[in-house]
Amino acid sequence: VGRCALPPPESLGPPPPALEIQAAVTHTALHHFQADRCYYGEIDGDTAIIRQDAARPGLASVAAVYSLGTMPIYKAMLHGNQPVVVADVPRSLALDDSLKQLCLDRGILAYVNIPVMRKGKLLGNLCLTQCTPREWTTAEVALLQETADRTWAAVERAHAEDALRQSEEQFRLLITATSDTVYRMGADWTQMEQLLGKDFLADTLAPTRTWVEEYIPAEDLPRVQAAIAEAIGQKSLFELEHRVRLADGTVGWTHSRAIPVLDARGELTGWLGAASDVSARKAAEQQLLQFNAELEQQVAERTQALAESQARLQSVFDSVAIGIMLLRAVRAPEGHLVDFEYVLANPVAQAYTDGRPVVGRRYGEVHPGIYHTPVFGQLAAVVETGRRTDFEVHYDYEGHNHWYRLVGAPLGDGLLCTAEDITTRKLLEQGQAQSLALLQESEEVAGLGSWDYDLATQVLTWSDGLYHLLGRPVGSPARAQFFLDSVLEDDRPAAVRLVRALADGTHSFDGPLRLRVGAEVKTVRCKAVPLPAAPGAPVRVLGICLDVSDVARLEAENLALKLDRHKELLLAILQAQENERQRLAEVLHNSLGQVLYATKLH
Template identity: 30%
Template sequence: MNGEQIEAVAARFETYRADGTPRPPEEAPLLRALRGEVIRGEEELVRCPATGELRRRVVTGMPVRDGDGAAIGSVCVVRDITGSKPAQQALRESEQRFHLALHNTPVSVAFLDRDLRYVWAYNQQGGRPDEIIGMKDEEVFSRGEAAKLDALKRRVLDEGVEVRHQTWLDRPEGRTFLDVTYQPIIDQSGEVSGIGMTAVDLTQMKLVEEELRRSREDMARAQSVGQIGSWRLDTREDVLTWSDEVYRIFGVPRGTPLTYRTFLDRVHPDDRDFVDERWQAALRSEPYDIEHRLLVDGQVKWVREKAFLEYDDAGEPLGGFGITQDVTQRKRAEEALREREAEKASREERSRLARDLHDSVTQALFAVTMKTEAMAFDEELPPHLKRAVHDIERLSRGALAQMRTLLLELRNDPIEAVSIRQLLRHLVEATAGRTSTQIQLDVTGDDLLPPALHVAVYRITQEALNNVARHARADHASVVLESRSGRIHLSIEDDGSGFDVVPDCPGHLGIAGMRERAEEAGARLRIVSRPGKGTLVLLSAEPERT
């Protein structure tokens, strides 16, 4: 057919362009191909004269040329797509809905073939989808990341199972945290033909979680450093929630279920009623800011608790939020301060008393001693008065020595700072002054002993001489101390009434106290006595070996 014939045939059909506008006969694809134009899949609408039905067709055409290149004809292929057009339209609409659903979301979708190359991608974060088409993971990610992802995908191919994975990935735009799901794509034969991938970008959520975790850790550290924990009590459900620091303060394993009753059970028994009364008062809108004791593994702790009560619209209590602070160290410091202040007051009182005694009683005793000593040389005194004066002189000297010993005890200076020779002389003179016993003192060697031994020698001699004065009724006694380079030997002996030495007899003549003194000083104490045979107290110690 020539061009005129083709145009005449085309004029008999009512034709439209794809957009529905009428198309002139001279624009028929066959004529345009005859004129040398190549037609590539052009859509047209044609009304069938017999039925009046409008059909949709796709026309592809090209000219036929001779050896000189001149168009001598045309060839066209016409495909009726009327039936498939609604399906295509539905597909386009579905794709539009799919794209709209994923638009501006952190969700990416892709398909990979069995070679694990990307064949389709949509909504890729940080780049265009077509950038990764035809690529493998090693061309997109680092070697380590690609190897990890490749292993997961091969499991999907080999086992035909869905695999989910969360990971951090390094991208040019920064680190990204993805929740990735790989699903097998099954073909008609039941074989895995590829992989469908869905990736959800959780970076912002992960960063928020990380920031929240750091904030909680910082809070926990701050609470630990400050020894302050927080808690919340739901009074309606009777559920108590503690921070980690409160668990530590109360000595309760973390995560232990808690109620108001379990809290109250851990309060010191002597404070339990007080704490409960204050909490019940707080529920009636009174302040709750108290200090009380806990009993934790047998140890007493002090805590300060402060609560802020919460109420519903009707004014009924819902519970409270509060803090618990471990104030044990503060309480101990306060107690130590009170003890130091009491000790300071005691020292000041002892010093005052020592001054008063020295200025009054001691001076009076000294005057009596001097006066009686002078009277003893008066030749005109009758013998019986001389004996009386001599007794008064002896008693006053003993009282004076005992007063000096008492002043030593009252002074704030430690006993260790006073010569052991001087200490023993005061003890001997005081005992001799109040008894008729003749006491011999013999001290050789060092005047200052190691502190613990210094005190032990003084106290044991003091107790032994007290026994001589009170119980022994001895005529003679001796105190002998030898000390050289930390080695000491002390003996206190009398010829008095003696006694049966019963082992482990607490309180008997002060023996238990003497033994404790010896043990504290690392010395050995031995007591030898029999009724009517006197008593020998022996104390010995060797120098410490290094």
């Protein structure tokens, strides 16, 4: 009864000196009082430990671990700090049932139990038992009580001495194992008793009064002396980081801590301390301080640069030629977006309004027309989808009749928006579109085509009219090689000069080329002109191609007609000459005949 699953007493044992004292006392008491069993128990809370007992031969040992929780009456009597005397266990009414049964099982019919208490705490008990009922005398009880008190005092001293030995051994092991310097000082710190430097500081193995000159640099001496004086005055921990002369003669840093050693009266008898090498940390801290100083300088420079950048940004913000607005979303209670609120607006954006300051006002209030144009939907989509937008819109509300380019980028629950008046460009684009349409019609009517060659990108662009002129699908790759592939062999040198003029961009070309276009041959007059930058080298070559096939044909037909006429005239002249020759021959023949006839008559 009362046993529990705790380790056996021998595994919990006190140090051997205390155990020997207990053994000596119990054996002495056993024989003096002529009892059957004597033991000393240690009590910790509800746990009682009997490590050994002295008993008459033939009796079983009662050494074990017991639980006082199952013996509330017995426990209460022990806490009463009075001897518990039982002369006859079976007849006693002041016993717990569990304790009575335990006694009967162990053959204990009478006992005296002396509790040991210190400062109101139950620490143990000394017990004599008898295997037969026994009337215990008052003298026996008193002597046993004195024995218990003296035994506990002896055990306490043994514990203290053993603890001191263990502490000294642990301190010795700590000194051996630690890398810190360990030192002992006198009560007033004027004398250093001992210092083990551990390769950090020079050792001091004999008492010395010159330790300050040997270890403390002059610049740190006032701080060290002040910390020592404060620790002595308060009998408290000494702790300080200071410079110290190292074993190699250089100066480093140490973190020194010392605790006061007090006697029984609370008077200082000395100091025990340890010092660790913090030179590396101090060097790192110095580097960190230097780094922080440099960082602060960089931050200051960066702050100034940021301020200058902000000033420049503000200058750009105020002077840029486009409107810039920061708009915050305005939502209905249900959460959907219904408007925007101006957060920022530059002067140009302000100029687009009714003249009153816009910051804090609703965008839809200033420009109600946004709900009748794609503006609100486009800007709302930026906030809801997080995607950028870039669109152009014609705005004909609030007295405006302009084209605007709006660009919006998401920014929190809102957007950054720019607005640019592109009315002039739109009018120019419309004029260009009209001119282009007129040019295309002109090219179609006149059989004309144009091209543009970018010298930097080497990209050749044909107009639709040139595609039609050369019989190529509109949009197919435009290549200068086409002229070389399609030209008649007699005109190849001219085609080569045209292609070279394109590639070089340094000279012009003007001349006709006969090109095979499908099943026919077209005569095309080509003209290329380099277009220089202003000023600078040419950047592109512009050209036109004109179908002069009809002109060439008419010229050929006109030439043939002229040749026919010249031939007819020549034939007529030749015929007239022949007729005149025949007439002259006839006249000559007649004249000669008359002369001959006249001659004959004579």
